[in-house]
Amino acid sequence: MRTRERRRGRPAVARPERRSLRYRSLANPFAPIEPLSADEVEHLHLSALELLRRHGIRVLLPEAREILRTAGASVDEATELVRFEPELVLRATATAPSSFELIGRSPERTVTLGGRHLATVPVSSPPAVSDLDGGKRVGNLADFRDLVRLTQHFDVLHVTGPCVEPQDVDLPFRHLCMGLIDFAAAGQLSVVTPFTLAGAMAPVTLAGALTLQHAEALAGITLTQSVRPGAPVVYGAFTSNVDMKSGAPAFGTPEYFKAALASGQLARHVGLPYRSSAPNASNAVDSQAMYETMMSLFGAVLGGCNLLIHAAGWLEGGLTASKEKFVLDVEVLQMLAETFEPLVVDDEEIGLDAIGETPPGGHFFGGEHTLQRYRTAFYEPLVSDWSNFGQWTEAGSRDATQRANEVWKRVLSEFEPPPLDDAVAAELQEFVARRTAEGGAPPES
């Protein structure tokens, strides 16, 4: 008999009154599903290298072309095409680290990217926002703050992102435009994610789209390592397909699922952490939004994803950040995190005596084995309603999306900002004030 390590926060003797939140550090226990053989992975990899050697990739920024030329790439300034010998690319994937930490403002928020670790990021940068109260509208700073607060509230979200574009803030002040070169030079994390829609800007076959994705990712990774060998970089994948009747992008499709599994294999083949996403193509927070999201999510997780971007709030192909969808996605992420917890098998958990003491046809509600554990035995949902039809009807027949609307309002109304050292806060405020007075960042820098 092998006894697994007991659940964190659940000592054998003193049992807690409430199930504690423990979603800050997730390790995926499931072995990745690998649809491709080792030979097939190598075949895609070599095809991508051949693509970079023979056809190259167009690099728009002169500084980047210069860095790559210095590193050994062949540059045609007239066409802006950069061609890579395989050795240059392989040197880059060899110096890029396979695992590293993203340092949090609070030490307990630091997350590891790589190995079995899974870190999540909410939806990033849709131009619009929506909720049941106001419908779809252009994103503004108040919505942006709401989404950052929701991200801060839920421990199952690990890294914050630009949840929605605050379009009431002028562009020069909205963000500091920084490229791969600056991030790599500063030793900061880059995520290189080609957007390869099979049938549109990538071949109609998954094998072709994955080859193009791999080539583009390798080119970006080579750039980061040419700037600073060892700079942390994540292999990003966003291969999906389009509706061949209309050209519209689709997400959470069977093709997306298979590409997410295969992309994990490609990322591991070059020894880098793997970034994926949990998108959907629905225009409403409905059944489609959730079944497509679940397909994407399981594709990512079973593919061995380390960094899950657009993990909460993505709607309408990424054009809208939905607050209700945000809450529903958090529910799903929490459920997923719970499946990562080990299923403990030992005599105490099996409780053979407890079973023997319960007569046939009896129930276990009042038994000692139950009373010791019932408070923390099961996941308590955020939105799911398990009442019977009569109770549910009496309570107003509210569907999950309507209940999610109540959840985000309650979270925001009770929100307390995390503690921040006064001196640090003052410094940040001074920085923002100074940069604003200086006119912000030029949009094209």
Added chain:
Amino acid sequence: MRTRERRRGRPAVARPERRSLRYRSLANPFAPIEPLSADEVEHLHLSALELLRRHGIRVLLPEAREILRTAGASVDEATELVRFEPELVLRATATAPSSFELIGRSPERTVTLGGRHLATVPVSSPPAVSDLDGGKRVGNLADFRDLVRLTQHFDVLHVTGPCVEPQDVDLPFRHLCMGLIDFAAAGQLSVVTPFTLAGAMAPVTLAGALTLQHAEALAGITLTQSVRPGAPVVYGAFTSNVDMKSGAPAFGTPEYFKAALASGQLARHVGLPYRSSAPNASNAVDSQAMYETMMSLFGAVLGGCNLLIHAAGWLEGGLTASKEKFVLDVEVLQMLAETFEPLVVDDEEIGLDAIGETPPGGHFFGGEHTLQRYRTAFYEPLVSDWSNFGQWTEAGSRDATQRANEVWKRVLSEFEPPPLDDAVAAELQEFVARRTAEGGAPPES
């Protein structure tokens, strides 16, 4: 380089105009996810055997007690408790076949249960039915027929089931009440599925609930093999948990997911095909209905399920058969079936030349590589809407449930019954007429 077998129906040269339906025979290519070590599986198995030896199980039917006594079990007639020595149980699991066929009326509908095969069955036996037009109501014969026709229409459903109780038909005529003994004696399939809700009629721990499930399943399996060694029997699992505040059953929970994975290990441990389900606890066809269904479905499929019951139409904890949910579930099953198709990697699929011929910033819509494949490259959804927000709004902002309503109406309006030999049809009609005249089956036989 290894080249996988080409897709069925997609020969290398003559490409079909339309993507053909090919969901009649599904083989799950994904290796099962196994949360338990081999030692832990054996520990649960031995605990269940000990439970059957020490405490036994209550068997209500005198005929069954007599069969088990003859087979070697110890029977206490006063308490109706039957105790099993482990050898008796192990002899039964040894004679039960690990794989067998369910013969279809048409030969192409025959399905294999066991190995990597996956067969699906729609929701079975809810007392109520619902759709957007009529809301929730008591099931009737017209609804029953609608659901059977929907089952017949979609190839991704393999075995029909009693989709809803037709309560306008008197009980004696509704069904022939047959037990495990009759099925086993006739060499017909039995599925032994204990309903073990952790915290209610089973221990609050998953390890305890799985032990009880395993013990009850083994007792039923032993009965079938005592009647007729070699009779086909499926190991059924339906372990979930309750809401510990209200006692209400929950489905598609993280606990359900883990139990579904572990149950597959237990079924394989005793060498039997594994039956699971795709239920949810929602009262509406909404986001919750789908994310819970997806959790159940992935738990079943990643657990190595061979027979998936309640695969389409289950709502409200199984108390209602929903026609819209039926269609949404078919969409999800078809998507799942598509993920089972191999991801073909060869030079023709990669299309390096096609990539090279497409200039940076160009698209692949008109290329020869695309034109050869675009008609059949991707799954075409049944309900999913991939139009943009403007088009979707102009078309009436219909959510996925409303679109599913149109789908089942269209399928029923166009339904043509499958061909049936006139002589067979006449024989069936004669049988029903005769049994009806005789007064039907007594409810308590």
